[in-house]
Amino acid sequence: MTGTNWVxxxxxTKREVGRFFSVYRQTVLPGFIxxxxxxxxxxxxxxxxxxxxDGVPYTLFILPGLIMMNTLTNASSNASSSMLQMKLLQQLPxxxxxxxxxxxxxxxxxxxxxxxxxxxxxxxxxxxxxxxxMPVHHPLATLGFIFxxxxxxxxxxxxxxxxxxxxDQLAMMxxxxxxxxxxxxxxxxxxxxxxxxxxxxxxxNPIYYMINGIRYTVLGxxxxxxLNSFLMALFMTILFTTAAILxxxxxxKIKQ
Amino acid sequence: xNAPAVHISGLHKSYEDTKALCxxxxxxxxxxxxxxxxxxxAGKTTTIHILTGLVLKNEGITEIYGKDIVxxxxxxxxxxxxxxxxxxxxxxxxxxxxxxxxxxxxxxxxKKAKPRVEELLERLGLKDKRTSRLRQLSGGxxxxxxxxxxxxxxxxxxxLDEPTAGIDVELRHELWDYLRELHQNGKTILLxxxxxxxxxxxxxxxxxxxxxxxxKEGSPADLTRELGKAGINxxxxxxxxxxxxxxxxxxxxxxxNRLHFTVRDPEEVMASIIQIxxxxxxxxxxxxxxxxxxxxxxxxxTGKGIN
Numbered sequence: 001m002t003g004t005n006w007v008x009x010x011x012x013t014k015r016e017v018g019r020f021f022s023v024y025r026q027t028v029l030p031g032f033i034x035x036x037x038x039x040x041x042x043x044x045x046x047x048x049x050x051x052x053x054d055g056v057p058y059t060l061f062i063l064p065g066l067i068m069m070n071t072l073t074n075a076s077s078n079a080s081s082s083m084l085q086m087k088l089l090q091q092l093p094x095x096x097x098x099x100x101x102x103x104x105x106x107x108x109x110x111x112x113x114x115x116x117x118x119x120x121x122x123x124x125x126x127x128x129x130x131x132x133x134m135p136v137h138h139p140l141a142t143l144g145f146i147f148x149x150x151x152x153x154x155x156x157x158x159x160x161x162x163x164x165x166x167x168d169q170l171a172m173m174x175x176x177x178x179x180x181x182x183x184x185x186x187x188x189x190x191x192x193x194x195x196x197x198x199x200x201x202x203x204x205n206p207i208y209y210m211i212n213g214i215r216y217t218v219l220g221x222x223x224x225x226x227l228n229s230f231l232m233a234l235f236m237t238i239l240f241t242t243a244a245i246l247x248x249x250x251x252x253k254i255k256q
Numbered sequence: 257x258n259a260p261a262v263h264i265s266g267l268h269k270s271y272e273d274t275k276a277l278c279x280x281x282x283x284x285x286x287x288x289x290x291x292x293x294x295x296x297x298a299g300k301t302t303t304i305h306i307l308t309g310l311v312l313k314n315e316g317i318t319e320i321y322g323k324d325i326v327x328x329x330x331x332x333x334x335x336x337x338x339x340x341x342x343x344x345x346x347x348x349x350x351x352x353x354x355x356x357x358x359x360x361x362x363x364x365x366x367k368k369a370k371p372r373v374e375e376l377l378e379r380l381g382l383k384d385k386r387t388s389r390l391r392q393l394s395g396g397x398x399x400x401x402x403x404x405x406x407x408x409x410x411x412x413x414x415x416l417d418e419p420t421a422g423i424d425v426e427l428r429h430e431l432w433d434y435l436r437e438l439h440q441n442g443k444t445i446l447l448x449x450x451x452x453x454x455x456x457x458x459x460x461x462x463x464x465x466x467x468x469x470x471x472k473e474g475s476p477a478d479l480t481r482e483l484g485k486a487g488i489n490x491x492x493x494x495x496x497x498x499x500x501x502x503x504x505x506x507x508x509x510x511x512x513n514r515l516h517f518t519v520r521d522p523e524e525v526m527a528s529i530i531q532i533x534x535x536x537x538x539x540x541x542x543x544x545x546x547x548x549x550x551x552x553x554x555x556x557x558t559g560k561g562i563n
Contacts, residue, residue, distance in 0.1 A: 005330065011360025015349075022348045089345040094405070097308040097338055098361035099330040256271065256311045 009104045012095060016112025020078055027078070028119060031070040035124040038066055039131055053190050054221040063128040064215040065187030067121045068149065072210060073178055075117025075150040076157035079109045080170050083161025092254060102249035106158060110241065113154025114147065121146040125218070137220040145217050148233045149210050155240035162244070162253050181207045191223045206232055259322030261286045261335075261413050261444040262307065267316030269302055269468075276302045278468040280316070284461075286412075289435075289445045291455035293550075294465035295558055300448040301341065303465070304415055308338050320413065334362060337411035339402040341418040341448075345390060351401055352377070352386035355408050362409035369408065376404040379434070396423045403431070413444045420454060432458060452551040462550070466558045476550045481520060483556060484548025488517040488526055494538040502532045522547065 020027040043059040050058040086092040095105060125142065128134035136142055164170050185207035191199050202208045203224070213229030216222040222229075248254070262284040269277040277299045284290045294300050305311035306318060309329060318325045320332035346354060352373065359369035377383045380400040385393060393401065399419065406414060416435075420428045428451075435458055439445055449455055455462050456476045463473045472479065491514050506529070507518045519525050522545035533540055 005361075005363050007363045007365055008361045011357055014360075015357050019348050090340070090342045091344060091346060093308075093310055093338075093340055094344070094358060095361060096310055097333060097336070098358075099333040099363065100361060101330075251312050255309075256305070 005100055005104055008098060008100045009108055012100065012105065012108035013111045016078070016082060016108055017115050019082060020112070020116045027074065027116060028123070031074060031120045032123045032127065035063075035066045035070060035127055036131070038062065039127065043132065053193070056219055056221055059132055060128070060134055060219065061190075061215075061221075062188050063124070063132070063134055064218045065182075065185070065211045067124045067128070067146070067218070068185075068207075068211045068214045069182045069187055070124050071117045071121030071146050071150055072153040072207065073174070073182070074120040075113045075153040076160070076178065077170075077174065078116040079113035079154045079157030080161035080164065080173075081157075082112065083109060083158060084164050084167065084170060087161075087254065096255065103245055106155075106241075106245040106248045109158045109161075110151060110154045110244065113157050114150040117150030117154060118143075118146055121150065128218075134218065136218050138217045142214065142217040145213050145230070145233065148230075148237055149214075152233055152236040152240055155237065155244045158244040159240055159247060162247050165253075178207075181205050182211075184208075185211045186223065187211055206236060209233065259319070260284060261288070261321060262290075262446065263317065263319040263322070264303070264307070265317040267303065267306065267318060268314045269299075269306065269311065270314055276468055277306075277313075277316075280465070280468065280470055282463060282470055284444060284446060286321075287439075287442055287444055289439045289458055289460045290447065291459035291462040292446065292448045292465055293452065293455055293462055293554060294448075298465045298558075299468040300465055301417060302468075304338070304417055304446070304448065308336055308415065309333060334409070335412045336415055337406035337409060337413070338415040339399075339406040339417065339419055341421065343395065343398045343402070347389065347391065350387045350389060351382065351393070354390070354401075355404060358405050359408045364409055372408055372410060373404075376407055380404050396427045399423050399427075399431070403434075407438075411443075413446065414438065415446045417448050418450060419447065421450060428454075452549070452554060456550045464554060464557050472553075472557055479553050480548050480550055483553045484550075485552070486519055486522050486547045487545070488515075488519060488522050488529060489542075489544045489546065490515045490517075490529065490533065491541040491543075492533060492538045493541070494536075496536060499532070499536050499538070502536060503529075 039059055042062060047058045052058065053061045125136070129136065160170060160173055184202065185205050186202065191202045191208065194202065209229040209232035212223050213226055213233060216226040216229065260283045262282065264280055264282040267277050267280040280299065280303055282303070292300050292303065302311055306313045307320070307325060309325065320335050323331050325332045349357070355373045355376070356366045356369055359373065360366065377386055380403060382397065382400055382404060385397060390398060390401065403419065420431055432454070435445065447455065447459065459476060461473065461475055462479065463470045465471070472483070474482065493513055495510065495513065509516045517529060526543070526545065530540065530543065
């Protein structure tokens with residue numbers, strides 16, 4: 001066997017995608033249901049009191065943020081949990097002893113996480129379109145942006161999965177970093193509503209750029225330049241993909 | 257292929273302060289059945305894991321059919337099928353699907369792998385379990401699955417790390433028969449085992465590894481002949497002092513009319529001993545021989561039991 005092991009890459013990717021689909025009640029439905037609940041709760045209760053932000057009804061305003069939160073949390077948790085699970089259940093030797101390069105291994109995990117991120121993001125997008133007639137201003141850009149963010153956070157998940165030794169460590173990343181940063185990234189508000197210091201602080205939160213970007217592609221409104229959001233997503237994609245592949249190549253934490 | 261199936265030279269590996277391998281030299285010819293024996297922590301699994309890319313070596317040559325395991329990893333890993341010691345757990349997929357996945361990792365499409373998967377399911381008695389999850393299988397079935405997985409891409413070299421650990425005697429014998437069959441069909445097999453009897457029965461050559469180094473190699477028969485102790489016990493009446501001179505070239509003891517000769521090969525000298533005794537008018541009541549096992553050799557060399 002010379003060159004790229006395409007069949008191997010395809011097989012491991014298929015396994016990664018099949019893995020989360022086989023437990024869709026844990027991996028697909030929860031985000032869909034909780035997003036539906038957000039729409040119902042905000043749509044029927046809070047929207048009357050909060051009114052519009054940037055000329056957009058409140059329920060519509062929060063939907064892009066919900067899409068993004070679902071996308072990035074699912075993308076990162078797929079790759080991280082799959083890698084850690086394989087380590088802890090002694091499944092990793094099966095793929096490490098196969099003629100698969102570090103690049104092929106990394107890509108399979110990243111694509112698996114990207115697919116889960118996109119499936120979850122697109123489901124919430126469809127929920128918005130079907131339930132509250134959400135307009136999608138730039139459909140292709142929306143899908144492209146969901147893809148880019150899914151890839152970035154799936155790569156980050158793979159990096160964390162390789163580094164982690166226990167579920168506790170992964171849960172810590174999810175509960176103490178990703179979720180708070182998502183909520184503080186402007187899912188439920190425009191950062192223009194914040195005092196100056198909090199606005200400045202929001203600008204160092206990378207997830208803010210993801211939410212701002214998707215809000216632009218879906219609703220056409222934004223707090224700061226959509227180009228910056230795209231560049232941040234691209235930067236994170238390149239950074240985490242490179243780091244995840246290099247760590248896999250080094251064998252640290254997965255090989256002795 | 258003229259190059260040996262496995263060639264390891266000067267292999268070193270350290271884990272922080274612990275030296276796991278201190279210059280392992282090992283060559284396995286194509287088609288050979290080789291057993292690697294050693295006490296726990298001797299370096300068996302580390303050696304195997306380095307060969308298969310699971311552990312990174314510090315220094316040394318590690319080649320499969322003349323190709324470096326790092327530089328030519330695609331070639332070398334394709335030649336090897338490994339059945340790990342640890343039994344796998346998978347919650348998501350049925351057994352058959354897992355075998356197809358494994359073939360896929362080696363570049364074999366599901367269509368091409370189908371006849372091989374069917375053959376292995378049939379041969380290893382797993383046909384009825386094809387849709388079962390691994391957690392539903394018994395320990396013995398999991399071991400058979402491990403073997404099927406190692407063979408699904410039809411490798412030239414089969415590495416078995418404790419393949420019969422924890423399974424019942426009947427299944428162990430069935431697996432031994434299957435391993436013999438695989439060997440007869442040309443597979444090179446590298447086996448580590450806790451059952452020295454297993455190595456003695458199956459392997460053409462064994463290497464005894466201790467403290468990260470191969471300390472002795474040879475066929476089980478040669479090792480027991482060279483390093484083991486063998487003896488002849490003769491129960492007699494009519495001992496006389498002339499016999500002391502007659503047996504001056506032999507190492508023996510006499511206690512309660514029971515003679516014990518320490519010899520290298522009992523079959524070789526038994527006739528002469530009986531003849532000398534008869535010529536000197538001794539009455540022989542019984543004769544028996546004893547031979548060291550490979551286990552005795554192992555204990556002598558390593559100073560500890562294999563477990």
